[in-house]
Amino acid sequence: MATSNPPSPDLPAGYTPSGFARRAAEALRKAGKAVWRADSEAAEAGVPAGVVSFGELTDRLKRYLPSADVQRIKEAYRFSDAAHLGQFRKSGEPYITHPIAVAEILTEWKLDAAAIQAALLHDVLEDSGVRKQELVERFGTTVAELVDGVSKLDRLRFDSNEEAQAESFRKMLLAMARDVRVILIKLADRLHNVRTLDAMDPDKRRRIARETLDIYAPIAHRLGLNAIYRELQEQSFARIHPLRYRVLQKAVLAARGNRREVLGKILQSVRKALSNAKLRAEVYGREKTLYGIYRKMEEKHLSFSEVLDVYGFRIVVATRAECYLALGALHALFKPVPGRFKDYIAIPKVNGYQSLHTTLIGPYGTPVEFQIRTKEMHHVAESGVAAHWLYKDDATSLSELQSRTHQWLQSLLEIQSQTGDSTELMENIKVDLFPDKVYVFTPKGKIVSLPRGATPVDFAYSIHTDIGNKCVAARVNGEIQPLRTELRNGDVVEIVTGPVARPNPSWLAFVRTGKARAEIRHFLRTMKREESVELGERLLAQAALQLDLPLERVPPGRWEALIREAQARDRDEILADIGLGRRLAAVVARQLLLGAETEGGTGSERTRSAAAPVVIRGTEGMAVQMANCCCPIPGDAIVGHMRKDQGLAVHQADCANAQRARRADPERWIDLQWAEETSGTFAVNIDIGAQNQRGVLGRIAVAIAEADSNILNVHIDDEDAEVVVIHFKIQVRDRQHLARVVRALRRIKQVSRVLRVRSTARSGAGEEA
Numbered sequence: 001m002a003t004s005n006p007p008s009p010d011l012p013a014g015y016t017p018s019g020f021a022r023r024a025a026e027a028l029r030k031a032g033k034a035v036w037r038a039d040s041e042a043a044e045a046g047v048p049a050g051v052v053s054f055g056e057l058t059d060r061l062k063r064y065l066p067s068a069d070v071q072r073i074k075e076a077y078r079f080s081d082a083a084h085l086g087q088f089r090k091s092g093e094p095y096i097t098h099p100i101a102v103a104e105i106l107t108e109w110k111l112d113a114a115a116i117q118a119a120l121l122h123d124v125l126e127d128s129g130v131r132k133q134e135l136v137e138r139f140g141t142t143v144a145e146l147v148d149g150v151s152k153l154d155r156l157r158f159d160s161n162e163e164a165q166a167e168s169f170r171k172m173l174l175a176m177a178r179d180v181r182v183i184l185i186k187l188a189d190r191l192h193n194v195r196t197l198d199a200m201d202p203d204k205r206r207r208i209a210r211e212t213l214d215i216y217a218p219i220a221h222r223l224g225l226n227a228i229y230r231e232l233q234e235q236s237f238a239r240i241h242p243l244r245y246r247v248l249q250k251a252v253l254a255a256r257g258n259r260r261e262v263l264g265k266i267l268q269s270v271r272k273a274l275s276n277a278k279l280r281a282e283v284y285g286r287e288k289t290l291y292g293i294y295r296k297m298e299e300k301h302l303s304f305s306e307v308l309d310v311y312g313f314r315i316v317v318a319t320r321a322e323c324y325l326a327l328g329a330l331h332a333l334f335k336p337v338p339g340r341f342k343d344y345i346a347i348p349k350v351n352g353y354q355s356l357h358t359t360l361i362g363p364y365g366t367p368v369e370f371q372i373r374t375k376e377m378h379h380v381a382e383s384g385v386a387a388h389w390l391y392k393d394d395a396t397s398l399s400e401l402q403s404r405t406h407q408w409l410q411s412l413l414e415i416q417s418q419t420g421d422s423t424e425l426m427e428n429i430k431v432d433l434f435p436d437k438v439y440v441f442t443p444k445g446k447i448v449s450l451p452r453g454a455t456p457v458d459f460a461y462s463i464h465t466d467i468g469n470k471c472v473a474a475r476v477n478g479e480i481q482p483l484r485t486e487l488r489n490g491d492v493v494e495i496v497t498g499p500v501a502r503p504n505p506s507w508l509a510f511v512r513t514g515k516a517r518a519e520i521r522h523f524l525r526t527m528k529r530e531e532s533v534e535l536g537e538r539l540l541a542q543a544a545l546q547l548d549l550p551l552e553r554v555p556p557g558r559w560e561a562l563i564r565e566a567q568a569r570d571r572d573e574i575l576a577d578i579g580l581g582r583r584l585a586a587v588v589a590r591q592l593l594l595g596a597e598t599e600g601g602t603g604s605e606r607t608r609s610a611a612a613p614v615v616i617r618g619t620e621g622m623a624v625q626m627a628n629c630c631c632p633i634p635g636d637a638i639v640g641h642m643r644k645d646q647g648l649a650v651h652q653a654d655c656a657n658a659q660r661a662r663r664a665d666p667e668r669w670i671d672l673q674w675a676e677e678t679s680g681t682f683a684v685n686i687d688i689g690a691q692n693q694r695g696v697l698g699r700i701a702v703a704i705a706e707a708d709s710n711i712l713n714v715h716i717d718d719e720d721a722e723v724v725v726i727h728f729k730i731q732v733r734d735r736q737h738l739a740r741v742v743r744a745l746r747r748i749k750q751v752s753r754v755l756r757v758r759s760t761a762r763s764g765a766g767e768e769a
Helices: 019-031 040-044 054-062 067-083 097-108 113-121 132-139 141-155 162-178 180-195 202-222 226-240 242-276 290-300 304-308 320-333 375-390 395-418 422-433 456-463 465-469 505-509 514-546 556-565 571-579 585-595 604-608 656-664 696-706 735-746
Strands: 282-285 311-317 356-361 367-374 437-441 447-451 471-476 479-481 493-497 614-616 624-626 638-643 647-652 669-674 682-691 710-716 723-732 751-757 766-768
Touching (some): 067 132, 113 180, 367 375, 456 493, 465 471, 514 614, 556 571
Parallel strands (some): 624 647
Antiparallel strands (some): 682 751
């Protein structure tokens, strides 16, 4: 309700506040200003405390925005103030202080007018019943979209329920990919919320702090917002482990006095060395954050004194060349620790961070860590992607940073499009949020950044999806290496591809990048569907023949009716379900028969025995799998078991497991036969009895290899016995190939017998091969 009271000096000229706003402004005027504070460590981390009065926010805005933009921001403030009339925070403060605080944090990054307006309005859709269309009409589409994006993030709840949390995570990443300002506003919002968490009850305080540590801090780090990243960690740590936080805080304060002499000596020596090298530089000590100390103690099992014994300094110079000159001066002053130098200037981190890192042995034998960078690099190191607005004059380095950020945000959308569900997306992307990186080279010298532990398969997918899908081998530094080899800094990697190669499901056990994981799963899903459709068609054709109903005689209208009845998308979905064992071919054939001209049931039993078995060629892929219990190979009599969601399992006809299961559920079993010509190799288990002599295992392995077979697995039960039984799993093309392998093994004089294991379900079940 409007009143006749004069406006507060902290409000825009010509604005007559509501009674609520007038009381809030009066309180601010009497207090001089209301201040929210981070803990002392957060302030030292570089995020200054802000002032919540709108008058001081306006003063900040006038320093970098034109008056027309400031006027539009005042209009957004008036609208927000009216919308939040009568609302209070848990701490008892007027609610309007929160949007002002968020806007003030954004002024530290010098964000544009649209972002500041959105910050002031970010809660009006959620808390005040304002419609998005109203914001479009008052402030334009850009501001309305930003507010809507932040509001959607505000509605997200990262619950303990894994699927709900993953879905929320997905929405947040997609909002960020559309406009990075959305996440900048959300991070500022979260920062102010964690600074003021003390008003919450303990359980909610811990939940919000844990969510901040797990989700928002890594995103801030990935975007290069290191100052915000450090404070989010500190504030969360203080709420999750308040006692540990206080103990460490007290210990750090006590240690400062003891460290002062060493710090002073190092500073004096470094400044003198840089001066002698005619370098003008800022040199100052870097204080470790409490959370950083705690995490290092926990992860590396170090004592407090061991963590604090490492001194940190930062040197800021004018140019890139001076960074290397300063490095030379330091290495001349103190001896460097081998293997502890990193050049992030030549090869920046993925979030844009650039510095030289080196560790030296200082006075009294204490390790000293140095970071050397230019002022521009320092700006990007602290503000990350927000430096686009903060330092527009440094166009070159910022355009590179923007390009890297854009590539990462686009990769989020690409991973999302290839991912089956939200939980899988969260698993894929969380890998990229903790970028402990290695840097490798293509044969042409291009640098590729990958997570630590990445393999040649990750490298292949980072170059192009098709290269990853067709990867068969890799040369690392000119030598052929297994695809699961972990890459190291400086490796030169070349991928060997094959025209008919495709991803192996086992790759998922060792790839590290979200892109590789998403692309492999997408390919396997797609191929499995195609193979399942083909298998399903063959199974349905066999079942239809048993009912004396060739598929080509089924009217199209009957297929359409069946698709509607089954609530399937199309005919291929029904066929894929048959191939995957979700539907029984005999049931689907009968459903088709009901609407066809042939009478249901007549001729069914008469023709059943005459129906031809399904032919197995060995090229069916993932839709058809050889059973591990009996390992059938071409030449064996075989039967098939339709397993739900897992396709067709091929068993030997006399497999003990198959015979038991067939008696229990005959409807899911079908007759099979091998094609006249099969493709590929098939696993088979053999037991070899041999004298326990030196070199016998090597002679057996050579004989298997010379017979053109491959060993998949080998183990020995009793290594100390005089005659041992060696269990092999090898690959052969058919029974004739197996016979050649057996003949080669029997020529070894130490070998007493060779037995093919027919079924692992029966101990000793086998036949003399």
